[in-house]
Amino acid sequence: MSTVGAVLALTAAALVLAAVVYDAARLGRPAEAREPPLARLRGRRAAPEAAESWCAGLRIHGRIDQAAYQQRMADLAHGHRTHHSAPSPTGR
Structure with a gap:
């Protein structure tokens, strides 16, 4: 795997992880806040x-x-x- 491919894969993984954390935090709040x-x-x-x-x-x-x-x-x-x-x- 090339260096550029590794950077792209790492960036995509970081974005997916950020989305999961964001959704978990959003769903943990009360319904009125959503x-x-x-x-x-x-x-x-x-x-x-x-x-x-x-x-x-x-x-x-x-x-x-x-x-x-x-x-x-x-x-x-x-x-x-x-x-x-x-x-x-x-x-x-």
């Missing part, structure tokens, strides 16, 4: 996005007026979760 930052961010934004979609649907279908829609969106923009019930079509 969760990617974007997934955590998505989890935090999922509820406000669902509320925004719900309010938009109410507005599109005429269940709330423009002022109520704007107030709900302003509340969501400021981080307030609103639990307003939509007015019934019969006005009850």
